[in-house]
Each structure stands twice: as C-alpha cells, then as structure tokens.
Amino acid sequence: MNNVWVFMEQKQGKLQPIGLELLSECRRKLGKDIPISAVYFGDVLTQKDIETMTYCGADVIISTLDGKLSNYDTHYYTQAVENLMKSERPDVFLIGSTLEGRDLAPRVSARLNTGLTADATILDFEMGDKLLLLATRPALGGNLFATIICENTVPQMATIRPSIFKIEEDKSRTSQVKNVEFHCDTLSKVKVLNSEKLTHKKVELNKAQVIVAGGRGVSNMFPALKEIAQLLGGEVAASRAVVDANIEQKDRLVGQTGTTVHPKVYFASGISGAIQHISGMDKSELIIAVNTDPNALIFDVADVSIIADAKQVLPLVREELKAIVALKNL
Numbered sequence: 001m002n003n004v005w006v007f008m009e010q011k012q013g014k015l016q017p018i019g020l021e022l023l024s025e026c027r028r029k030l031g032k033d034i035p036i037s038a039v040y041f042g043d044v045l046t047q048k049d050i051e052t053m054t055y056c057g058a059d060v061i062i063s064t065l066d067g068k069l070s071n072y073d074t075h076y077y078t079q080a081v082e083n084l085m086k087s088e089r090p091d092v093f094l095i096g097s098t099l100e101g102r103d104l105a106p107r108v109s110a111r112l113n114t115g116l117t118a119d120a121t122i123l124d125f126e127m128g129d130k131l132l133l134l135a136t137r138p139a140l141g142g143n144l145f146a147t148i149i150c151e152n153t154v155p156q157m158a159t160i161r162p163s164i165f166k167i168e169e170d171k172s173r174t175s176q177v178k179n180v181e182f183h184c185d186t187l188s189k190v191k192v193l194n195s196e197k198l199t200h201k202k203v204e205l206n207k208a209q210v211i212v213a214g215g216r217g218v219s220n221m222f223p224a225l226k227e228i229a230q231l232l233g234g235e236v237a238a239s240r241a242v243v244d245a246n247i248e249q250k251d252r253l254v255g256q257t258g259t260t261v262h263p264k265v266y267f268a269s270g271i272s273g274a275i276q277h278i279s280g281m282d283k284s285e286l287i288i289a290v291n292t293d294p295n296a297l298i299f300d301v302a303d304v305s306i307i308a309d310a311k312q313v314l315p316l317v318r319e320e321l322k323a324i325v326a327l328k329n330l
C-alpha cells in the first residue's frame, strides 16, 4: 500500500502552518486514492488540531504524546521518528524546511539509510509500479531547477520550504487517530533551561519610501546598511539568501516569497538579481545597485549601476550621508 507521511511541526502546542501547507499540497497532487498520514509529536493534541489536520488532507493522524516531545528536541524527535519507521515505512516522508526540520530530516535520513532532497520548492508524484516522489529545488543560485528522485530506498524524503503552498481545507473530510507510545531509554544531550519570546515589531516594507537592501554579497555588512537606512529614514530589506541564513527576519524579505515593494529609492548591494527577487522590487522608482559582477542581473533593472565592492562603497555612502545630515542640523 502506497502512503505518504507529513511531519507536523508544533511550537508550544501551536500547530505551525508548514505541516498544513504540505498536507494541502499532497492532497491536491495525490487526489483521494493515496492515504496521507500526519505525524504529530507533542504532549497534548487538541480536537481542534485533529480537525485542522484532517480538513487539510490527513487520513490518519499518527500521534505520539509524551512530555519529552512537548517541544522540539533533536535527540528525542529523531528517536521518535526512527521508532515509528521500525514498524512501518511509508513510501514518502515530508518535513518542512524550517530551522527544526532542517535539523531533524538529515538525522532521520541518515539513521534510515535513505536519500533526502533538501529545500524543495515544488512537489509532484508519479504513480507507476510504486509511488515516486519528484522533489524539485533551485540549483546554481536559483538559475536552474533540479527535480530529484530517490527511487531505490524508502522512505523517499524531502524538506520543503515554508510559505510556498496554499493551505486548503475540506470540512467534509474525516480521519482516524493512531496513538503510538514513545519508547526512549536514553536521555537527551540537550537541556532547555529557559525560553524567551522575542518581541519583534513587524516591518511594513510595502509602505517604505526608501529601501536599503542587502544580499549574500554583503551578508556581514548589515550594520552598515542599517545605519544608511536610518540616515535616509528608510527600511532595511534582504534577499532570500540573507533571510535563509537567519541574518534578517522574514518580514524584511523582498521578492516572490516575501514582500513586493515600490519605494521611491531601492538601494541594492550584493544582490545578484534572481528573477524571484526582481519580481518584488522592479517597480521601484529609482533602483541603485552595487555589485562586483558586471554581468549581475540586478543591473538589468538598475537605473544607477555601481560595479564595485560594497565594502568600499557602503562606508563612503554612510560618511557622505552623515555629512549631509550634520549640515542640515547646523
């Protein structure tokens, strides 16, 4: 029997959207015939969460409830997945490409001796003698899309980026809950002493008149970008490479999977100009780009192209702006 499992991420008992996005996309792609299971770990599972997973596409909810699994723990979660796979190996196992998913998936795939496609953005399935997972991911800086198939081992695993697939609910669906006990006789090497919620004010990039954006090429120069943005009364923004590296928050991402902006000035440093970025900023009134590569695609949309090292340009811009502000304050 072919089946597909989706790992449901929860944080402090709150179901995260990524699992629901994956359930919805699998249900859309697989139709009604292939069973989909939602794998849930935690210390409690509410009726509301059962319904949400069911409406999004789960036929079975495999629930392992244990105090050790209340919050994500590398050791216990890897062990819990491994335990499940000992009794039943699904054809496909999908995990969100989140901070936690990126930690969990490679450990699980190594323990199960199976392949893993990391950071996929498109999912598809092929039904032949067996169910094949076709996981597509960007390669070579987003210039190519590679579809990866790991057909010789099970489960076929992939991590998939969040916020790509739409969550869709069908309230007529039903499911069954399967409770599985957690057997673990070792202690985790990690002890959480305290957790603190970061208070972060959401940025409204779409309203900014001036945007100072940085990409991978200036990933260690964000303090300078922030100073420049402040001097101009603008906001700092980032490419996906920077957000994925956790240098900037998701609400500062510009592009296809971030915010679409149209400021008066878009000052882009160290950004190559991938189509997914350009599509979110090419309506800016004035685009100034700094890049060491004269062939960088960002120059195709730039009004002012500066072919230079941002390490030299940014301090000059900052000092010039400081001088202008000082003059104004005289």
Ligand SMILES: Cc1cc2nc3c(=O)[nH]c(=O)nc-3n(C[C@H](O)[C@H](O)[C@H](O)COP(=O)(O)OP(=O)(O)OC[C@H]3O[C@@H](n4cnc5c(N)ncnc54)[C@H](O)[C@@H]3O)c2cc1C
Residues within 6 Å of the ligand: 121, 137, 138, 141, 142, 143, 214, 215, 216, 217, 218, 238, 239, 240, 241, 242, 253, 254, 255, 256, 257, 258, 269, 270, 271, 272, 273, 274, 275, 276, 277, 280, 290, 291, 292, 293, 296, 308, 309, 310, 311
């Ligand atoms: C489905 C999908 C959705 C996506 N959505 C988005 C999105 O919303 N937004 C987004 O940004 N990306 C998105 N991406 C990713 C996108 O394809 C690119 O991978 C990403 O934009 C690259 O970021 P980057 O330009 O910062 O990095 P790179 O492509 O690595 O470019 C770095 C640039 O910096 C230059 N550089 C290096 N050093 C210096 C220096 N000292 N001074 C000046 N220049 C320097 C290099 O010449 C290079 O051009 C998406 C991809 C996919 C597949």
